[in-house]
Structures are given as C-alpha cells and as structure tokens.
Amino acid sequence: MMLQTLDLAPARDELRRLFGFPDFRGKQAEVVARVLNGESTLAVMPTGAGKSLTYQLPATMLDGTCVVISPLIALMHDQLRAARANGIRAATLTSADADWRETMDAFRAGELDLLYVAPERASQPAFRDLLGSAKLALFAVDEAHCVSEWGHDFRPDYRQLRPLMDAFAHVPRLALTATADAHTRTDILTQLGIPADGLIVAGFDRPNIRYAIRPRDSLPRQLERLCQEQPGPGIVYAPTRRKVEQLAEQLGKATGRPVLPYHAGLAPEVRAANQAAFVSSEDMVMVATIAFGMGIDKPDVRFVAHAGTPKSIEAYYQETGRAGRDGDPAVALMLWGAGDFAQARARVSEVEESRQQGERQRLDALAGLVETAGCRRAVLLRHFGEDPPENCGNCDNCLDPAETIDVTQLAQKLLSAVYRTGQSFGFGHLQKVLTGVADERVQAKGHDQLSVFGIVEGEEAALLQPVARALQVRGLLTQTEHGGLQLAGNVREILSGEASIGITRPPQRKKGRSRRNDSTPNPTGDPLFDALRALRRDLAVEAGVPPYVVFHDAVLRAMAADRPANLSEMSQIPGVGAKKLEAYGAAFLKAIAAN
Missing domain, CATH: 1.10.150.80 (HRDC domain)
Structure with a gap:
C-alpha cells in the first residue's frame, strides 16, 4: 500500500476518541500515516507540536506493542501518566519500577499498547530475548539527537539501539527530536538505519514563545520582575550549584512564591521531591542547573530564564522549549554577562584540538544571537536551516526595535587603555582611567599620567560597559587568570580602523512596577x-x-x-x-x- 493512498479517516476517529482532538496538527498526519504504513521515519518537530501523539495513537491501532526508548525515568513516568489518563494501555520497565514482573507478563500476553524503556536496556541480551517473546508494532526513539556525536547531548547508550532494532528488521522505526541541525539529522538517519526519504521536518518555530535577551545588571531584581510579570510556573537556569541555592533563596523571599532548587549536589530524595512538587504546582519557580528539564513533560511552564549564557544555540533552543508546551503564551529570557563569553572561550581552548573549531563556531553563533539588533527568532530559525521573515512580532527586538550605533572610536579608546595599562586590570579600573577618576590605585600605578586618562566623558562614559561587553562577546577582549582584561583576536583591525564596532543602544531603565502578563491562564478574569x-x-x-x-x-x-x-x-x-x-x-x- 502506497503512503499517499492510506486512508487516515480511522486514525482521525481514534484521535477524536482518545485525545478529543478534531484533527491532526502540522506534520502529525504525515508522520502517523508513515507509521501506520510501516515506514521508518525521522520526525523533527518543535517541542509542543505533539511528537508523542505520533506513536501513541498508532500504538492503539497496530497489532502488537510499541516499544518507546526514552532517556530519563522521570520523563517516562510523566508520559505514562498522560497515556493512561487517555485510556492507552501503557507501562514502564525501569530500575525504579517494582511491578516489572507484571509488566513483562502483560507485554508477553499482548496486553500493552506502549512499553517505555531506557536506552541502557538495549544492550542487554535478556531484553532482546524479552522482545522476541511478543509481537512488536513499532520502535519509537525519543530525543533521537542523543544518538549523534554532532548533537549537543550525545549519549553513547543510544548507539546500542541500531543493533537491537536490526535484530527485528521487520519492525518500523520512528525517531523523534526537537533539536537537530542538518548535519545532526543526517547522522541520526545513519545511526538508526532510517532511509533518507524518511525525514520529515516540521520546522523549529515556537511562535507562542516571546524571546528576550538582556545584559545582566541586577540579576535578582531582573528575575523578580519576571516573576511578577509571569504568575505561572517557571524555570530559572543558573550556571552553578551555589548560584542555584542563592537565587532560590533570594527569589523565594522577594516574590513570596514557592521557589525550590534543583542540582546534582542535592540528595536524590530531595531532588525527586522538588521535581514532583514542581510538576504538580501551578505557580512554582524551579531554580536549577541544566540537569533539570529533559525529564519534565510539564505543558504549563510560563517562562524559562537563563541567569547566564547557555552552551550553544542548540542548548538554548531545547532549554527555552520547555516553556509553553501547551501552546499558550510564554517567555524565554536570557540575562548574559561579558564574563560568560570570556569563560566559554577559555573552556574551548581546553577541549580536544579536533573539537575546538566546532565549539568556537557554536559560541560565535550564540554571540550572534545575543548581539543582533534584528529579530531573535529569525537568527534562531536560520541557524536550523529555515528561511524566516525578517520580523516575528514576538521578540524583544521586534516589539521594541533597538537603535544601532557606531562605537568604533570608543572601542579604540578602551582597547588603547587596556594596552597602555599593561593588559592586567579589570573593567572597573579601566573605566576610572578613561573617565578621569584619579583614585588612590590609579595614582599609585601612574595611570593618571597616561594619554588615555580622562579621554571619555558625557554620553560616551555611559556606553563604556556595553562596548566592553561587545568586545568580549566577539573575542577581542578576554579575561586573564586574575580577572583582568587583555587584547585578543583581530583587535588590530579595530585599532587601525579597518573594521568597525556597532552595538544596540542600551534601553532606558523604566520606572515603576512591571506590568503583569495577563495573557494566561485566565485572560478575561472569568x-x-x-x-x-x-x-x-x-x-x-x-x-x-x-x-x-x-x-x-x-x-x-x-x-x-x-x-x-x-x-x-x-x-x-x-x-x-x-x-x-x-x-x-x-x-x-x-x-x-x-x-
């Protein structure tokens, strides 16, 4: 039976009966049609586009059990609850399940539509024997980018899936991911044995998410304002365990909302309890390291905030994608500092030489997203190979367009000050030298006698910090071991005037309390x-x-x-x-x- 002749009317009837939806969304129908037709597929669909439905629905219609490989136990248990609530016969087979004997008996008896397992089981001979004892309808591989070394979240256990699935060559395969650029998509097809014509890309746009990226100035206050504007559940990603604990305490006191920490240093039972509390809450804020999130299938997260820069655009897209999975309006706020990029560039120099170029490209792409005066969404989508419109109408730059100003001369003055003071002083000292503040340290070092002393005044003085940030983001200034600034990269081009530096004019601080976002969950106050x-x-x-x-x-x-x-x-x-x-x-x- 050819794909285009498949009658999807029975699938739509089942969609209505199980989930209560009148029709498929986006590429769901195309993916479901291939699955029902027994054709292996890689579906790249944004978070919130209903990826799980593309195997849950066919699992109730096909003869046999759909085996779902998923990376985290918490994620499996979330999906298990949702599947059972819709009347789907589902079970998990994990190290955390006490009812594993009953699950295996039900599987062998053909009484399960879905069986969720972790990739670690794929290499176990006993699991292969178990699969051979029942009728299989489909292999569904969730978070499929984990199979690729080109992906941002490679997991070696995923490499065991191809040999397992090859042992059941008659069973079709469905790989699912929200985060894969063109190179990673090609690698997933190869690693999982899916033909090239089985690729379906639904696009990466999450139009309900409003992207905003701002420099950090007063992190606790900035996050407090966000919590005031967004009353629903939220996630704040912090770079270190210590920062997680600190921000959780500060936000809890400042907002009066329930705020909990999550990081790998907490006892397992505390992490589990905090995660369970967040999943069940309608207003909790979780402050966490990036260890938190992949295992959360919570649809009503109203905001995701980064208290520092993520590792890459891919990581940013995946982490912000945890907001607004229900399709309601949500916010993704990144608060960045120049030091974030300085530290990231230092880390790149420490990885294997063969990986350094790729890591620099990832960092440069992220810098481009942070620095752009244009549409944030357009930068994101172009990174994943799409051709978006120039204006999305739902990011900070589109909603409040920024003015771009040429700061080449000011950059030259700052770079000259770095050079003439010996490339070992931090921004605060350099700012004093340039603006003519002759404090005790400046005088002791003789920096009040330099030609760069006092050459910046007026409006230029207010732009010094944004210029310093821009130079660090572009790798033209880096931090020394002791926090001083030193010249780097193609800095000669700036000093000689061969290249220019432009930045967006910093926004004026707005007085008064921030306006609450009343778009969800009860916009009319009913x-x-x-x-x-x-x-x-x-x-x-x-x-x-x-x-x-x-x-x-x-x-x-x-x-x-x-x-x-x-x-x-x-x-x-x-x-x-x-x-x-x-x-x-x-x-x-x-x-x-x-x-």
Missing part, C-alpha cells in the same frame, strides 16, 4: 475558569497526578466559554477524549452548572 481550575486541582490530588494530566488550561478556558450542559456537548470540546469524559465529565458539568 470566575468560572477559576472554579474549574480549583476542581481540577482537587481531582488531581485525588488521582495522584499533576493537574495538567486531568485537563490543560486551554480545555478549561473552552469549558468556561462554551458552558456545555451535558456530556454530549462536553465531548465536543477539544482535549476531552472518551476516557476523560467518563472519568471527569460529570464533575465538571456540575461545577459549570453551579457557576
């Missing part, structure tokens, strides 16, 4: 929505699941707007499938009638 949310919270506690497993906010907003009067009307609301209608329909109808 009391019925709040009542439905309270009911959802109670039902979630009773069932032992996070609130979003019962219904997403968008479903509750639709209920509040449409006010269904019976189960038949409620079944027409997108997101209300048969299982959830049976489990929760009467309770929500009662709440609607009472309000």
